[in-house]
Amino acid sequence: MAAARSTFRESVRSLLREQLLDAASESLMAGGWHQLKMADVARVVGVSRQTVYNEFGNKTSLGEALAMREADRFLDGVATTLDEHPDDLLDAITAAVEYTLTEAEVNPLLKAILTATRGGATELLPFVTTRSGPILAAATRVLLTYLNDHWPEIELDEAERALVVESIVRLVVSHLVMPLAPAADVARQISWLASRILRQPSPER
Structure with missing residues (x-):
């Protein structure tokens, strides 16, 4: 059971990461690197800005x-x-x-x-x-x-x-x-x- 829960959490996190990267990609293509904001990425995906920072650490790592x-x-x-x-x-x-x-x-x-x-x-x-x-x-x-x-x-x-x-x-x-x-x-x-x-x-x- 514990292994199943762990696998589920990993799947959810992987999906979230892909969604964040998709949102960041769209932002980068639309406005360039300097216009890409962590808060905008969070808003598109529907999560908090802190969630984006928790996943990537900072904009450079993103x-x-x-x-x-x-x-x-x-x-x-x-x-x-x-x-x-x-x-x-x-x-x-x-x-x-x-x-x-x-x-x-x-x-x-x-x-x-x-x-x-x-x-x-x-x-x-x-x-x-x-x-x-x-x-x-x-x-x-x-x-x-x-x-x-x-x-x-x-x-x-x-x-x-x-x-x-x-x-x-x-x-x-x-x-x-x-x-x-x-x-x-x-x-x-x-x-x-x-x-x-x-x-x-x-x-x-």
């Missing part, structure tokens, strides 16, 4: 939770894109990078987060820079899983594979934060660089 939830959804799309190219590693990397950069510009929540960081919202900037560890780790796992599943013959040991993949992910993130060229061009450039490291035939740049 933003981090938003970024992580959207990153998880986003990376599902990256994994699907990679798996659509099981026989051509560089095509897979090109497609995944282009998907990442393009989706970041059209996904309303991702665009709101990135626009805020480019505009000087210092509370959000660490989520894609100094405190981006969880997102980087998740993205690295997605690409590393694809590489190990489809390209075990590449002559790199486990540590070398992890280093190559993490370097590619960090390079993509840098273009997310500060884009300098069209997504398709960046994707081809990163794929060309990957071909040098992975000793694969170079794609046309």
Whole structure:
């Protein structure tokens, strides 16, 4: 009985957390980071402001939770894109990078987060820079899983594979934060660089 009550409480709390994140997401997309208020999130869901603080601690932690939830959804799309190219590693990397950069510009929540960081919202900037560890780790796992599943013959040991993949992910993130060229061009450039490291035939740049 006690276990059932505990499971029920966890389910209720999980549902509440999702509702709070949904409300915060709508607020962020509508008015930007600076207009997002904990009290407004509470009012939309129908709970007290203290309930929001109890769940997330502060606005910065709420933003981090938003970024992580959207990153998880986003990376599902990256994994699907990679798996659509099981026989051509560089095509897979090109497609995944282009998907990442393009989706970041059209996904309303991702665009709101990135626009805020480019505009000087210092509370959000660490989520894609100094405190981006969880997102980087998740993205690295997605690409590393694809590489190990489809390209075990590449002559790199486990540590070398992890280093190559993490370097590619960090390079993509840098273009997310500060884009300098069209997504398709960046994707081809990163794929060309990957071909040098992975000793694969170079794609046309």
